[in-house]
Structure formats: C-alpha cells, structure tokens
Amino acid sequence: MQFDFIDKKLITLLQQDSKKTNKELSNTLNLSVTAVYERIKKLEKQGIIDKYVALIKKEKVNKSFVAFCHIKLTQHTQNYVVKFEKEVANLEEVLECYHISGDYDYLLKVLVKDMAAFREFMVNKLTSINHIGSTHSMFMINEVKHTTAISV
Amino acid sequence: MQFDFIDKKLITLLQQDSKKTNKELSNTLNLSVTAVYERIKKLEKQGIIDKYVALIKKEKVNKSFVAFCHIKLTQHTQNYVVKFEKEVANLEEVLECYHISGDYDYLLKVLVKDMAAFREFMVNKLTSINHIGSTHSMFMINEVKHTTAISV
DNA sequence: GGTGAAAACTCGCACTT
DNA sequence: AAGTGCGAGTTTTCACC
Numbered sequence: 183m184q185f186d187f188i189d190k191k192l193i194t195l196l197q198q199d200s201k202k203t204n205k206e207l208s209n210t211l212n213l214s215v216t217a218v219y220e221r222i223k224k225l226e227k228q229g230i231i232d233k234y235v236a237l238i239k240k241e242k243v244n245k246s247f248v249a250f251c252h253i254k255l256t257q258h259t260q261n262y263v264v265k266f267e268k269e270v271a272n273l274e275e276v277l278e279c280y281h282i283s284g285d286y287d288y289l290l291k292v293l294v295k296d297m298a299a300f301r302e303f304m305v306n307k308l309t310s311i312n313h314i315g316s317t318h319s320m321f322m323i324n325e326v327k328h329t330t331a332i333s334v
Numbered sequence: 335m336q337f338d339f340i341d342k343k344l345i346t347l348l349q350q351d352s353k354k355t356n357k358e359l360s361n362t363l364n365l366s367v368t369a370v371y372e373r374i375k376k377l378e379k380q381g382i383i384d385k386y387v388a389l390i391k392k393e394k395v396n397k398s399f400v401a402f403c404h405i406k407l408t409q410h411t412q413n414y415v416v417k418f419e420k421e422v423a424n425l426e427e428v429l430e431c432y433h434i435s436g437d438y439d440y441l442l443k444v445l446v447k448d449m450a451a452f453r454e455f456m457v458n459k460l461t462s463i464n465h466i467g468s469t470h471s472m473f474m475i476n477e478v479k480h481t482t483a484i485s486v
Numbered sequence: 487g488g489t490g491a492a493a494a495c496t497c498g499c500a501c502t503t
Numbered sequence: 504a505a506g507t508g509c510g511a512g513t514t515t516t517c518a519c520c
Contacts, residue, residue, distance in 0.1 A: 193395070196388035200352065203514060214488050219516070230394045235387065235482055236348035242382045243345070243486050250434065250441060267478045274485040279478040282402065289402060289472070293484060320441065326419045326431040330387055330482060332445060333426040334395050355495060366507050371497065373505095488520080495514070502507070 185230075188213065190334045192221055193230070197331035200234045237330070240293060247296050248322035251308070252286035254315040262313045269311045275303050286318065297321075337382075340365065342486045344373055345382070349483040352386045389482070392445060399448050400474035403460070404438035406467040414465045421463045427455050438470065449473075 185193070188211055195207060204218045211218060225231045240246060255266060270279050270290065278291040294300050300319075309317070337345070340363055347359060356370045363370060377383045392398060407418060422431050422442065430443040442460075446452050452471075461469070 193388075193390060197390065198387065199385060200388040201386045205514070215514085216489080216517085217487055220487085223516095228394065230390055232389045232391045233351060234353045235350065235389060236345075236352040237384045237387060237482055238345060238349060238382055238484055238486075239384045240484055242380065243484060245484055248432070250432075271479040276479060277482075277484070278480050280400070280402075280474045281476040281478055282472045282474055284472040288478070320434045320436040322432045322434055324433040326433060326440070327423040327428060328430050330389055330429075332390055332392055332395060332397055332429070334390075356497090357495070367495090368497080368508080369506050375497090490519095491517095493514105493516080496512085498511095499509085500507105501509105503505085 185225075185334075189221060189225065192218070193225065193334050194331070196222070196231065244295055245293050247294050247300055248325070249292045249294070249300050250320045250322070251288075251290040251292055252318040252320075253288040253290065253308075254286045254317070255288075256313045256315040258287075266311060266313065270308075273303075273307055275307070286316075337377075337486075341373060341377065344370070345377065345486050346483070348374070348383065396447050397445050399446050399452055400477070401444045401446070401452050402472045402474070403440075403442040403444055404470040404472075405440040405442065405460075406438045406469070407440075408465045408467040410439075418463060418465065422460075425455075425459055427459070438468075 191211060192207065195202060195210065204215045204222070207213075208215045208218045213221075222231070255262060266288075267279070267281075270276055270288070275292050275294050276290050277293050278289075280289045281287060282289050292300065292303060294303055304317075304319070308314070343363060344359065347354060347362065356367045356374070359365075360367045360370045365373075374383070407414060418440075419431070419433075422428055422440070427444050427446050428442050429445050430441075432441045433439065434441050444452065444455060446455055456469075456471075460466070
C-alpha cells in the first residue's frame with residue numbers, strides 16, 4: 183500500500199476540490215482519463231479516500247458560535263467511559279470529541295448559534311450526561327485556519 | 335436567504351455524500367432532477383455550500399498523531415498577531431487554528447506521523463515563530479467523534 | 487497504462503403550475 | 504418563483520489492447 187508521486191498529487195487535488203472531472207485531472211497529471219479513473223477507484227478501495235462531502239459555511243446556516251469544552255469524568259470505569267462517549271457522539275452540536283492526555287479527559291468542539299444556545303446546550307444536554315466531573319469552556323474569537331486537507 | 339425543509343434535507347444529504355447524483359437525490363426528495371439541480375446551484379451561488387472535497391483517512395497516509403497546542407503570545411500588538419497567524423496558517427501540520435478566550439491566546443490542532451515528528455514540529459517549526467510566550471500541548475488518545483457535517 | 491464505446495449524468499431550454 | 508420533461512453534450516465506466 184504505497185503511493186507514488188502521481189497518487190499524492192491526485193489526493194491533494196481531490197482534497198481541494200472533489201468535483202474536478204477525471205478529464206481535468208488527467209490534464210493536470212498528464213495521464214489518460216482511464217488511468218485517473220483507475221487510480222481514484224484504487225484509492226477508494228484501499229480506504230485512503232474515505233468519502234466525498236460538501237462543506238458548508240457555518241455562518242450561512244446560523245451557526246457562528248464555536249466553543250471548546252474540556253471535560254473531566256468523575257469515574258473512569260469502562261462502563262461510564264463508553265456510555266459518556268456514546269452520548270456525546272449523539273449530540274449534534276458536538277462536531278468533534280477527543281479523548282486526550284492532560285488535566286482533562288476530553289476535548290469537545292461545539293458548534294451552536296450563539297452564547298444563549300451554548301448555555302442551553304451546556305445546561306440541557308452536556309451536563310445532563312452522568313458522571314461529568316468538571317468542565318472548562320473556551321470560546322472561539324476568530325478562526326485563523328480550518329482545513330480538512332492532510333498534506334501527503 | 336431562507337431555506338425550506340427540502341433545502342435542509344438536501345444540505346444534509348450532500349454533507350454526507352456529495353457524490354450522490356441528482357437522480358438519486360431527486361428520488362429521495364421526490365423532486366425532478368432539474369429541480370434538484372437548480373436548488374443545488376442556488377445553494378452554491380449563495381455560498382451556503384462552500385466546496386466539495388474528498389476526505390481521506392489520516393491513518394492510511396501515515397499521520398496518526400494528533401496534538402492540541404495552546405499558545406500564548408508575549409505581545410499582542412496588531413503586527414505580531416497578524417504575523418503569527420500568517421505563519422501558523424502556512425504550516426501544513428496545523429489543520430486548525432483558533433484565536434480563543436481564556437488563559438491562552440490560541441488553540442491549534444496539529445497532525446503528524448508520531449511523537450518524534452511532533453517534537454520535530456515543535457522545535458523546528460512552531461517555536462521558531464517569534465513572540466510565542468508559552469505553549470501547552472495535549473495529545474489525542476482516541477478520536478471519539480469527528481464530523482464535518484453541520485446539522486441544519 | 488491507453489483506446490474507444492456504451493451507459494449514465496449534467497445542465498440549458500421550452501413549457502407548465 | 505419554482506417545477507417538469509426533453510435532449511445535446513459531457514462524464515463515467517468498462518471490456519479489450
């Protein structure tokens with residue numbers, strides 16, 4: 183499962199714009215349309231390309247408030263951890279959740295409309311999950327960079 | 335700039351899988367192919383749909399180590415802030431960078447191969463940026479949830 | 487990896503509600 | 504203002520070289 187220079191270039195291009203046609207890609211890569219097609223299929227089959235998605239502008243759908251929440255659990259038995267992770271993953275406001283090293287157990291990225299909606303989220307959804315010890319929230323002032331593209 | 339139930343459904347579907355054809359979408363939405371086409375074009379024109387991308391599995395491209403870095407600047411004059419943000423945004427290992435409230439100024443999400451690569455990144459890239467006061471890094475133990483899809 | 491052709495899809499047009 | 508059906512031109516997909 184190794185990829186050559188052309189594969190890397192292809193992955194880079196598709197991470198930037200997945201709507202490029204195989205013909206356009208074939209021009210950029212100096213390959214035939216079929217060769218591009220086969221390479222993409224291979225990358226998909228190998229699971230390197232996970233999926234294709236539309237990215238939407240959060241501000242345009244009335245979700246401009248981003249918060250990062252550190253969470254510490256009161257207990258760390260298998261049961262509680264699994265339950266917590268499952269419940270958090272089901273919250274639509276939680277875009278990302280990571281189990282991390284350090285003073286807190288988890289780091290969450292939460293997206294809502296505004297501070298009022300965040301308060302609502304904290305009171306009614308997040309802290310209603312059992313066994314949450316302490317939380318510490320930070321608010322996004324400005325998004326300096328946010329990319330889904332991994333350099334290869 | 336309001337969207338109805340069908341638009342919301344459409345946005346949800348395209349955030350899950352942007353490779354769905356207009357025909358497939360038209361079946362799901364009980365619309366004609368052209369109607370779907372027109373709605374998508376409108377969402378693109380309005381900037382609600384920002385772009386279409388391929389998401390790749392980071393583990394498959396040898397990038398399995400995720401770190402979150404808190405950064406505090408020594409100075410906060412316009413000049414230094416702008417320069418810092420520009421330099422950080424240019425680092426390929428930095429996938430996300432947010433100016434945040436709290437004890438630290440910035441929160442970065444960094445993706446590299448392993449701990450050794452992270453050390454390399456810290457020593458040679460991040461801390462070589464001027465006017466960084468202190469940093470505090472946390473390491474991802476497990477990715478519980480990570481989605482690009484915003485609920486609408 | 488390339489060629490060529492069939493099948494499927496996109497997208498503008500004319501027309502309807 | 505938004506939807507439908509049609510059809511030419513592209514794009515995708517695949518058997519074969």
